[in-house]
Amino acid sequence: MDRKTYREAFDQIPFSADFQERTANLLRQRARELEKENKIVNFSKTKKLAVTAAAAVALLIVSVSAALVWLTPAQVAERFGNTLLSEAFEGPDAIEINETVETGDFAVTLMGLVSGADLDKYSSDVDSARTYAVLSLRRLDGEPLETQTFELTRYTMTPLAAGCSPAAVNNWTLGAGASGFAENGIYYYLLDTESIEMFADRTVYMAFYEGFVPNNTIFTVNDDGTIAFCDDYTGPHALFELPLDPAKADPAAVEAFLEENDMGWTNERTPMEDYVTTEEETPDGSLITIRPADSPETKVVFTPVSQEVE
Amino acid sequence: MVSFGTDEIISRIVEQYGSMLLHLAASRLDSPADAEDAVQEVFLKLLTARPMFRDAGHEKAWLIRATLHRSSDIRRSAEHRNLPLEEAGEPAAQEDTLDLLSAVRALPDKYSAVIHLYYYEGYSIKEIAKTLGLPAATVGTRLARGRERLRQMLKEDM
Numbered sequence: 001m002d003r004k005t006y007r008e009a010f011d012q013i014p015f016s017a018d019f020q021e022r023t024a025n026l027l028r029q030r031a032r033e034l035e036k037e038n039k040i041v042n043f044s045k046t047k048k049l050a051v052t053a054a055a056a057v058a059l060l061i062v063s064v065s066a067a068l069v070w071l072t073p074a075q076v077a078e079r080f081g082n083t084l085l086s087e088a089f090e091g092p093d094a095i096e097i098n099e100t101v102e103t104g105d106f107a108v109t110l111m112g113l114v115s116g117a118d119l120d121k122y123s124s125d126v127d128s129a130r131t132y133a134v135l136s137l138r139r140l141d142g143e144p145l146e147t148q149t150f151e152l153t154r155y156t157m158t159p160l161a162a163g164c165s166p167a168a169v170n171n172w173t174l175g176a177g178a179s180g181f182a183e184n185g186i187y188y189y190l191l192d193t194e195s196i197e198m199f200a201d202r203t204v205y206m207a208f209y210e211g212f213v214p215n216n217t218i219f220t221v222n223d224d225g226t227i228a229f230c231d232d233y234t235g236p237h238a239l240f241e242l243p244l245d246p247a248k249a250d251p252a253a254v255e256a257f258l259e260e261n262d263m264g265w266t267n268e269r270t271p272m273e274d275y276v277t278t279e280e281e282t283p284d285g286s287l288i289t290i291r292p293a294d295s296p297e298t299k300v301v302f303t304p305v306s307q308e309v310e
Numbered sequence: 311m312v313s314f315g316t317d318e319i320i321s322r323i324v325e326q327y328g329s330m331l332l333h334l335a336a337s338r339l340d341s342p343a344d345a346e347d348a349v350q351e352v353f354l355k356l357l358t359a360r361p362m363f364r365d366a367g368h369e370k371a372w373l374i375r376a377t378l379h380r381s382s383d384i385r386r387s388a389e390h391r392n393l394p395l396e397e398a399g400e401p402a403a404q405e406d407t408l409d410l411l412s413a414v415r416a417l418p419d420k421y422s423a424v425i426h427l428y429y430y431e432g433y434s435i436k437e438i439a440k441t442l443g444l445p446a447a448t449v450g451t452r453l454a455r456g457r458e459r460l461r462q463m464l465k466e467d468m
Contacts, residue, residue, distance in 0.1 A: 001410070001429070001457075001460065001461075001464075002429075003428075003429050003430075003432060005410070006410070006429035006430055007429070007430055009410040009411055010333045010336060010337070010411070010426075010430055011333075013332075013333070013336050013342050013345075013411070014342055015332050015336075015342050015345070015346060016342070016343075016346060019328065019332065019346055020324050020325060020328050023324050023328060023346075023349070023350050023353060024320055024321055024324045026350060026353075026354070027320045027323075027324065027353055027354065027357055028317060028320055030354055030357055030358070031316075031320065031357060148358040149358065152355075153355070153372070153375060153376050153379055167448070172419060172420055173420070175382075175386065175419075177379075177382065177383045177386055179383075211443070212375060212442070212443040213442065213443050213444055215443065215444065215445065216445075263448060263451055263452075
C-alpha cells in the first residue's frame with residue numbers, strides 16, 4: 001500500500017456536497033446564540049455586584065445550598081438519561097470515594113465508581129464488563145464552570161495501574177470515553193472504560209491532568225512500579241488510588257492485555273528534536289528510519305519488514 | 311484570544327479543516343453521515359469551548375485530537391447498540407476500496423490515527439508525534455504495527 005492508493009480509497013467516500021456550507025451556517029447560527037447567552041451572563045454578574053452587601057449576610061445560606069445541590073454519581077448518570085447506571089451507583093457494588101485534591105485553579109473530587117456488565121443502556125446487550133467513574137471539578141476562586149465554555153478535551157481523566165506502563169494502561173488502550181456537563185457551577189465527568197477490576201491486585205489509580213496521552217513528561221514510573229506525576233509537571237493534576245477488591249483481579253487477563261498494549265516505557269526523556277527521521281519511498285513501500293541524532297546506530301527501521309523500537 | 315464566532319473565522323476554519331477532519335473521522339466511522347456529525351460536533355465544541363491556541367499548528371492538533379475522540383465515542387456508542395453493518399456501509403464505494411476502508415477502521419484507534427495521518431495527510435513521523443503528543447519512536451512503532459495488521463487483514467503484499 002502506498003499513499004496514493006490510500007488517498008484514492010478515502011477520496012471515494014461520498015460525503016455530502018453541501019457539508020461545508022451546512023456546517024458554516026450551523027456554526028454561524030450557534031455563534032449568534034452564544035452571543036445572546038453571553039449577554040445574559042453579563043447581566044447576571046452586574047446584578048450580583050449590586051447585592052454584594054446582602055450576599056455577605058446570606059453567605060452561610062448559600063454555602064448550605066451549594067452542598068445540597070452537589071450531585072451524586074447516581075444523579076450524574078441520571079442526567080445522562082442512564083437509569084441502569086444510576087441504579088448501579090446506588091447499588092452494593094458501587095464504591096464511594098469522595099476524595100478531593102486542590103490543584104491549580106481546581107478542586108478535583110473523585111466521587112465514586114462502579115464496575116460490571118449491563119450497566120448502561122448502550123452496553124446492556126454487550127457481554128463485557130466496564131468501569132464507570134464520576135469526577136467533579138470546581139474552581140477554587142468560586143467562578144462557576146459552564147458546560148459551553150469548559151474544555152473537556154483539554155483535560156484527561158484516566159485509569160493507570162502500578163506495575164504497568166502508563167502508556168499501556170490508560171483511556172486509549174482501555175477504549176474509554178468521557179462525557180461531561182456543568183451544573184450549579186460544578187463540572188461533572190463521567191468516564192466509561194473497559195473494566196479495570198482485572199488490575200485489582202495491584203495499586204490502581206485514577207489520574208486527572210491537563211494534557212493528552214500519558215507520556216514521560218507527565219508521569220514517572222518508580223522502581224517499585226508505582227506511578228507518580230513528574231516533579232516538573234506543572235498543569236493541574238490529581239492522582240487517586242482506587243480501593244478495588246483484590247479478589248476481582250484477573251492476572252491472566254492482565255497478561256493478555258499487556259501483551260497487546262505494552263510498548264515499553266522509559267522515564268528518560270529524549271526530545272523529539274534529538275531524533276533524526278528519514279523517509280524514503282522504496283518499491284516495497286516507505287522506508288522510515290529513526291535514530292538518535294547523537295548516535296549513528298539505527299534504532300528503528302520500519303518496512304519492508306516491520307521492526308519494533310529497541 | 312481569537313474569537314471563533316466571527317463569520318470570517320468560521321469560513322476559514324470550515325474551509326481549511328473540513329475535508330481533512332471528515333476523512334480522519336471516516337477512518338474510524340463506517341457511515342459518512344456519522345463522520346459529518348462528528349466533525350460538526352468538533353467545530354461546535356471549538357466555537358463554545360473557545361480554546362486558546364499558540365499557533366496554527368496547535369489549532370490543527372486540537373481539531374485532530376478532538377475529532378479522534380469524538381469519532382471513537384460515536385463508534386463505541388454504535389457498537390453498543392449493535393447497529394447492523396449494512397446500515398453503515400458506503401454503497402457508492404468500490405469493493406476493493408471497501409476492503410481497505412474496512413481494514414483501516416478495524417484497526418485499534420491508536421494504530422488507525424497514525425496510519426491515516428501518515429498515508430492520507432502525508433505527515434512525517436515527527437509531525438504525527440507532535441500532533442498526538444507521543445514520542446516519535448512510539449509513532450514509528452505504531453505505524454509499523456498498524457501496517458502489519460493491515461497487511462494481514464488485506465492479505466496483500468504492502
